Amino acid sequence: MGEKKLLDKSVINLNVKAKDSDDLLMQMSDVLEKAGYVKNSFKEAIIEREKTFATGLPTDFRGIAIPHTSTEHVNEPIVSIATLEKPVAFKMMGNHDETIQVDLIFMLALKEAHAQLEMLQNLMSLIQDQELLGKARIAESTDELMDLLGSYFE
């Protein structure tokens, strides 16, 4: 259907060093802002949103996080991906009493939900594919990660 892909190599970062989740969200937001995908207000909004509505999700091996915020801070929809050198703690979605060690992050810059429903569904399948998540975690290049996950973010 000629739809634009939601992945861009320039906003995928491997083996990121972050001291905590705030630091990581700041780094990822900066990358998105530099690439023009989000507005200057995105960074603060996504950090604030994570405190109120955490996005850590458990998987079989460590966890993933899917930080996102309101559409008003986004210029163009994109999914930024980061793997981490060392995991950082995120609170669990729906239960802030639980902490999850996260080493794979999908930062969602969304415009309108219904246009991206397919991506959201794909993301849910991806979350459940432990083998693929495992491969993504140890990807050695952004090209490899794009090859692994590209079809989930079309």
Added chain:
Amino acid sequence: MKRILVACGTGIATSVAVANKIKNIFEDKGIAEKVHFDTCSVAELHAKAPKADLVVTTAHNSKELPVKVIMGVSFLIGRGYEPVLEEIIEYLEL
């Protein structure tokens, strides 16, 4: 027709995904026609919840609401949702 309102922080991401997942399961079970789905943000819950029969949420801090609230994160991660599904079906008498 029963009304399920699915809520999340933004009202545009996990609520939409969870509503869709439950809808698909209901279709497989042949009960989708008995249910209307709506999605919203937690901020909108107060206004929208009174018109719903059940609220499913992925958010931690859902306030006191006049309808039953069920946690829906299990649908997102695709495991442990069977008992939640049973609870929904039983509660709404589907």
